[in-house]
Amino acid sequence: MEYERIQLPQPYYDPVNLYRIGDTLVDTGHVHSDSRERLREELADGIFDGVERVLLTHCHIDHAGGSMSIRTLAERPHVVSRGTERVLSQYTSYLEDARQEMVDLSVRFFTDESDEGSVQEHNETYFPLDREYLEAELNVARVVEDGDTVRLGDYDCEVVHTPGHAAGHIAVYHEPSGTMLSGDVLAQNGHFPYGAVHWNIDDYKRSLERVREYDPSRLLPGHGEPMDDPRARIEDxxxxxxxxxxxxxxxxxxxxxxxxxxxxxxxxxxxxxxxxxxxxxxxxxxxxxxxxxxxxxxxxxxxxxxxx
Known part of the structure; x- marks a missing residue:
C-alpha cells in the first residue's frame, strides 16, 4: 500500500498523523489553529490537494478536529464507524463531558507544586468550546461496521472494530500488503492510551488481541512512526x-x-x-x-x- 503521511501539531501531546491514500484522507488532526492552518495549506496546494473524501478512525478532537472546524473539508464525504456519527452530531456535548472527566481525574497530589487552574487551562486549550463546530454541516456519507469493506484510493480494505481508546474506534486493514491503519489502538510507548469519556480497558485488551489475529506486517498509527514489528508491540x-x-x-x-x-x-x-x-x-x-x-x-x- 502506498501512502503519504504528514504530522500535524496539537497542544500538550505528540503530533497527529494524517495519511493520504489515493483520493482518501485518513483523520484530520486537532481543532487548534496551528493544526487547522497547516491542514488548510495542504488541502489547497499541498499533499492533500485533490482529496475527495475522508475516513475517521475515531471521534477524538485530535483526529476529527479538521472535519469539525474546516467547512470545505466537512462538506466532503466522510466514512465513520457506527456510533461515531452520533458523537460527531453532538460534538459540543462530547467536549463538555470530556472536560468534566479531565477535571474529575486530574486533581493534583503534590499540592505544593500545583498550578491552580492548570486543568482548566488545559481544557480550554485542548477541548475548546469558544467556537462553532460543524455538527450539522459534516457530510457523513457512510457509516461502517466491523467486517465492512472500504475503498481507500485504489485499495479495498477491511474495517476492524477496535474499541478501548474510543468506543467507536476502527482500524482499516489491507490484506495484500499486510498494512493496517491502526489509529490509536496501540500507543508508541506500549501503555493503555487513555482517551476521555470513551475508554474501556477490557475492550482495549480485546482489540489488541484482534489486531494480533490479523498478523499485520506494518501498522500506520495515529501518532509516531510506522511500526514494522506489530506482533512484538502488541505482546508488550x-x-x-x-x-x-x-x-x-x-x-x-x-x-x-x-x-x-x-x-x-x-x-x-x-x-x-x-x-x-x-x-x-x-x-x-x-x-x-x-x-x-x-x-x-x-x-x-x-x-x-x-x-x-
Missing part, C-alpha cells in the same frame, strides 16, 4: 496491562483506602512531572478493577479506591 502492550493491573490491585490491597493520586504515586511511581497523567491512568485502572469486583471505587468526584 498486553504485558503492560497485566503489570499495571497487578500493581494497582496489590497496592490497594496492601495500603488500604487511597485516592487515585496516592495510587499513582504508590503503584505507578508518579513524580511531580508525571502525576497528572498517571493519576488519570490510575483512576481508569481502578474503575476497571472495580468492574471486575476486585476492589471498591467511589467518585468524590475524584476516584477513591479501597479493598473489598
Amino acid at each position: 502492550a498486553l504485558t503492560n496491562v497485566e503489570r499495571v493491573e497487578t500493581a494497582v490491585l496489590h497496592t490497594v490491597e496492601s495500603e488500604g483506602p487511597l485516592t487515585a493520586q496516592e495510587l499513582a504515586v504508590k503503584a505507578l511511581n508518579a513524580t511531580n512531572s508525571s502525576v497528572d497523567m498517571l493519576t488519570r491512568v490510575a483512576s481508569v485502572y481502578a474503575v476497571h478493577l472495580a468492574e471486575q469486583g476486585l476492589i471498591d471505587v467511589e467518585r468524590r468526584p475524584y476516584v477513591f479506591a479501597r479493598p473489598i
